Amino acid sequence: MKSFKQIFSEAENKIVGIAAAPGIVIAKAYLFTKEVLEVNGGPITDVEEAKNNFEEALNKSKKELNKIFALAKEKMDSTRAAIFEAQLMILDDPILIDNIKTRIEKEKKQPEYIVDDEISKYQLLMVQSHESYMNERANDIGDIKNRIIRNLQKKRWQSRITNDIIVVSSFLTPADTILFSRSNVKGFITDHGGLTSHAAIVSRSLNIPAVVGTHNATKKIKENDTIIVDGFHGYILVSPNEEQIQFFRNKIEHLVELQKGLEGLKDKPAETTDGKKISLYANVDVTGEIDVVITNGAQGIGLYRTEQILEELGEFPGEEEQTRIYTNLSSRIYPSPLTIRAFDIGGDKFKFLDYSEPNPFLGLRGIRLLLENEKLFKIQIRSILKASKNKNIYFMLPMVSTITEIRKSLKLIDLCKEELKTEKISFDKNLKIGIMIEVPSAAVMAYELAKEVDFVSIGTNDLIQYLMAVDRGNDLVSDLYQEFHPSVVRTVSHVISETIRAGKTISICGEMAADTLAIPLLVGLGLPILSLAPMTIPYAKRIIRNISFQKTKELASECLACSTEKEITDKLEKFFVDNSITRTRNII
Numbered sequence: 001m002k003s004f005k006q007i008f009s010e011a012e013n014k015i016v017g018i019a020a021a022p023g024i025v026i027a028k029a030y031l032f033t034k035e036v037l038e039v040n041g042g043p044i045t046d047v048e049e050a051k052n053n054f055e056e057a058l059n060k061s062k063k064e065l066n067k068i069f070a071l072a073k074e075k076m077d078s079t080r081a082a083i084f085e086a087q088l089m090i091l092d093d094p095i096l097i098d099n100i101k102t103r104i105e106k107e108k109k110q111p112e113y114i115v116d117d118e119i120s121k122y123q124l125l126m127v128q129s130h131e132s133y134m135n136e137r138a139n140d141i142g143d144i145k146n147r148i149i150r151n152l153q154k155k156r157w158q159s160r161i162t163n164d165i166i167v168v169s170s171f172l173t174p175a176d177t178i179l180f181s182r183s184n185v186k187g188f189i190t191d192h193g194g195l196t197s198h199a200a201i202v203s204r205s206l207n208i209p210a211v212v213g214t215h216n217a218t219k220k221i222k223e224n225d226t227i228i229v230d231g232f233h234g235y236i237l238v239s240p241n242e243e244q245i246q247f248f249r250n251k252i253e254h255l256v257e258l259q260k261g262l263e264g265l266k267d268k269p270a271e272t273t274d275g276k277k278i279s280l281y282a283n284v285d286v287t288g289e290i291d292v293v294i295t296n297g298a299q300g301i302g303l304y305r306t307e308q309i310l311e312e313l314g315e316f317p318g319e320e321e322q323t324r325i326y327t328n329l330s331s332r333i334y335p336s337p338l339t340i341r342a343f344d345i346g347g348d349k350f351k352f353l354d355y356s357e358p359n360p361f362l363g364l365r366g367i368r369l370l371l372e373n374e375k376l377f378k379i380q381i382r383s384i385l386k387a388s389k390n391k392n393i394y395f396m397l398p399m400v401s402t403i404t405e406i407r408k409s410l411k412l413i414d415l416c417k418e419e420l421k422t423e424k425i426s427f428d429k430n431l432k433i434g435i436m437i438e439v440p441s442a443a444v445m446a447y448e449l450a451k452e453v454d455f456v457s458i459g460t461n462d463l464i465q466y467l468m469a470v471d472r473g474n475d476l477v478s479d480l481y482q483e484f485h486p487s488v489v490r491t492v493s494h495v496i497s498e499t500i501r502a503g504k505t506i507s508i509c510g511e512m513a514a515d516t517l518a519i520p521l522l523v524g525l526g527l528p529i530l531s532l533a534p535m536t537i538p539y540a541k542r543i544i545r546n547i548s549f550q551k552t553k554e555l556a557s558e559c560l561a562c563s564t565e566k567e568i569t570d571k572l573e574k575f576f577v578d579n580s581i582t583r584t585r586n587i588i
C-alpha cells in the first residue's frame with residue numbers, strides 16, 4: 001500500500017490548507033455563499049398587482065420565518081431563538097412596508113427593486129450606525145431582504161443544508177460554525193482564516209474536522225463534489241479516485257481503533273512514568289461542549305470563553321441570564337473547577353464597538369474594553385459571584401497588559417461583593433481571581449502581575465501573535481506564527497518560573513497545549529496544569545503516561561538553548577522517536 005506521502009505527492013486533485021481541527025471525513029461538498037440575487041429594476045404597468053405581489057411575498061416570508069422560529073425554539077433556548085423573532089418584527093414594521101408600497105406607487109418599478117433598494121438603505125444605516133450591535137444585525141436584515149426578493153421572484157425557498165455534508169466557504173464566522181454544527185455537518189473548509197481564528201477553535205471544540213486558509217477552495221470545489229478532508233494535515237482531495245478513497249477509509253478505520261484504546265484512559269491519571277502528576281483541564285467554547293468535557297475525563301474547565309455566549313445570542317445577556325448560564329455550568333462540572341474568563345471582546349471576536357478600529361487586535365480588546373464599559377463588566381462580575389455558591393468557580397481576566405488594569409478590576413470586583421452583601425445575596429467570598437498572560441508586557445512583568453492575583457494562565461494563541469507580530473488569523477503570514485520559536489519557548493518558561501516564584505498557580509490554556517508535539521516540552525518547563533480542547537485530552541494523557549518527567553526537564557533545557565524553531569521541533573520529534581512514544585500525527 002502507498003504511503004501518505006506518495007498518495008499526496010501524486011495527487012493532482014489536492015488542496016492544501018491549515019489543519020484547523022483534527023479528523024478525517026469523506027462526504028459531499030456544500031458551497032456556502034451568502035446568495036446574491038439578480039434584481040430586476042424594470043417598469044411595471046399594474047401598480048395594484050405589484051402591491052399585491054409584494055403583500056403575498058411578505059406573507060410567505062413571514063410563514064417561512066415562523067416555521068424557522070418554531071424550530072429554533074425547539075433546538076435552542078428561548079433567548080437564542082429570539083433572533084428570529086426580531087427578524088419577524090422587521091417584516092411587520094409598518095414604516096418599512098408603507099415606504100415600499102408608496103415607492104411602488106410613485107416610481108412604478110418592479111417591487112423586487114424597491115424592496116432591495118429600501119432594505120439595503122436600512123442595512124447601510126446599520127453598518128454605519130453608531131449604535132452597538134447594529135453592524136451584526138445588518139446581516140440579518142440582508143437575509144430578510146433576500147427572502148422577500150426570492151419570494152417575489154417566486155423562487156422556491158430551499159434549505160440547502162442537508163445532513164452529512166462538508167461546508168466549503170470563503171470565510172466562516174464563529175456563529176456560522178455553531179449554526180452549521182446543528183445540521184450534523186461533517187467538516188469545514190475555508191479560503192481564509194488561520195489556526196487560531198475563532199471559527200477554527202469552535203470547529204475543534206465541536207469535534208468537526210476543518211481545514212482553513214486554503215486560499216481558493218471555493219474556486220476549486222463544486223457543489224456536491226465528493227471531498228476528503230484531512231484535518232490532521234490540512235489536506236483536501238477533490239473528487240478522489242478509488243485508490244485515494246480506499247486509503248482514507250483505512251485511515252478512518254484505524255482512527256476508530258486508535259480512539260478505542262484511548263477510552264480506557266478516561267479514569268487513569270495523567271502521570272509520568274516517574275510519578276509527576278499533571279492536571280488536564282478542558283477549554284470550553286460552547287455550553288453544549290460540557291458532555292464532551294466529561295466523557296474525555298477532564299479534571300476541570302481551565303478556560304470558559306464567555307464571549308461565545310455573545311456570538312450565539314447576538315447580544316449581552318442580562319444579569320439573570322448570565323447567572324443562570326454560569327450556575328448551570330458550575331453545577332454540571334462540580335466539584336471540579338470551572339474557570340470563567342471575562343468577556344474577551346474585540347480583535348476578531350464579537351463586534352461591540354460602534355466604530356471600526358484600524359488595528360482591532362491592538363485596540364480596545366478584553367480587559368481594556370471591559371474597564372471602559374464598567375456597567376457591562378459589573379453585570380458579568382455580579383453574575384459570576386452570584387453563581388459561585390458551589391465554590392468551584394475561578395474568574396480570569398483576558399488581555400491584561402498592565403498592573404493597573406488588574407488593580408482596577410479587583411476594585412470593581414470588591415465593589416460588586418459589597419453590593420451583593422448589602423443585597424444579602426450569598427457568594428463565594430474566596431472566589432479566586434486570575435489573569436491570562438497573552439501580551440508581551442505582561443509576560444515580562446509576570447512576577448509583579450502574579451503577585452496581585454491567585455492564578456495565572458498562559459494564552460499562547462495571543463502571546464505568539466503579539467510576540468511574533470503576526471496576526472493569528474492571517475494565513476498569509478501563518479508561516480511566522482511559530483509556537484516553537486525560541487522567543488516563545490523562552491517567554492513561556494519565564495512566565496512559568498516567575499509565577500511559581502510569586503507563589504501562585506500557573507497553567508496554560510492556549511492551543512499550544514493541544515499540540516501533541518508540545519506536551520513533553522510544556523511538562524518539562526514545569527507546567528502542572530494544561531487546559532486544552534476536550535477531544536485532545538486523551539491523546540495528551542497517553543503521551544504524559546509514557547514520558548519521564550526527568551527526561552522532559554532535560555528536553556526543556558535543551559530547547560531553551562536553541563536559536564531557531566527548526567532546532568526545537570527537531571528535538572521534540574526526536575524525543576518521541578527516542579522514547580518510542582506514538583503521537584497522533586505520526587500515526588495518521
Ligand code: PEP
Nearest residue numbers: 438459460461462509510
Ligand atoms: C489565547 O490567547 O491563548 C487564549 C486562550 O485566548 P483566545 O484564544 O480566546 O484569545
Ligand code: MG
Nearest residue numbers: 438459461462
Ligand atoms: Mg487570547
